[in-house]
Amino acid sequence: DTAVSQTPKYLVTQMGNDKSIKCEQNLGHDTMYWYKQDSKKFLKIMFSYNNKELIINETVPNRFSPKSPDKAHLNLHINSLELGDSAVYFCASSQKGAGTGNNYGYTFGSGTRLTVV
Amino acid sequence: EDQVTQSPEALRLQEGESSSLNCSYTVSGLRGLFWYRQDPGKGPEFLFTLYSAGEEKEKERLKATLTKKESFLHITAPKPEDSATYLCAVGLWGAGNNRKLIWGLGTSLAVNP
Numbered sequence: 001d002t003a004v005s006q007t008p009k010y011l012v013t014q015m016g017n018d019k020s021i022k023c024e025q026n027l028g029h030d031t032m033y034w035y036k037q038d039s040k041k042f043l044k045i046m047f048s049y050n051n052k053e054l055i056i057n058e059t060v061p062n063r064f065s066p067k068s069p070d071k072a073h074l075n076l077h078i079n080s081l082e083l084g085d086s087a088v089y090f091c092a093s094s095q096k097g098a099g100t101g102n103n104y105g106y107t108f109g110s111g112t113r114l115t116v117v
Numbered sequence: 118e119d120q121v122t123q124s125p126e127a128l129r130l131q132e133g134e135s136s137s138l139n140c141s142y143t144v145s146g147l148r149g150l151f152w153y154r155q156d157p158g159k160g161p162e163f164l165f166t167l168y169s170a171g172e173e174k175e176k177e178r179l180k181a182t183l184t185k186k187e188s189f190l191h192i193t194a195p196k197p198e199d200s201a202t203y204l205c206a207v208g209l210w211g212a213g214n215n216r217k218l219i220w221g222l223g224t225s226l227a228v229n230p
Contacts, residue, residue, distance in 0.1 A: 041222055056217060109160050110159050
């Protein structure tokens, strides 16, 4: 069973369209994240949810809206897509205490490659 | 400004040729330093977390060490399957006392047979 699964894996769409990416984790983690990885491989956090509550909301255009129906799911909806939104989007999960005296890191999904044309 | 810098950007080794990757950071209030491995087309895979200067962790041919300003990932006698991008990240407290990771750009390692 995949621990953190994202769909779709590839998404090609035209400028101006609205699209969603879904993420599910079966690890029992209570915190989920969305990261954006640009063409230079730089990973930047976008959002973090803990038990369905928005915890981190970095400087992201409000065209991006996360939704967490339960603590195992975190979806990302993007309105009015722009060329600059093209990137790989990663979902990840962790226990809230990840990194606090234990060896737990973050578990990442395999990514969604979004191409806006 | 909180920053994580990794060097070199790219490294090519012969199989069996040991080397080290560097991750230097300038952050206030470090809450863990993380090493990840990323293969093409996949998400980062967790390797280690280090918390305090002097700490070391090992896994197969990899050993991570931490000082007050940097971390090293030592690769001993690498094999071609160790080829990947190695990412370093530092943990900081984010909103609501949740951890936020600041990432480096990674070192792309290629090990030739």
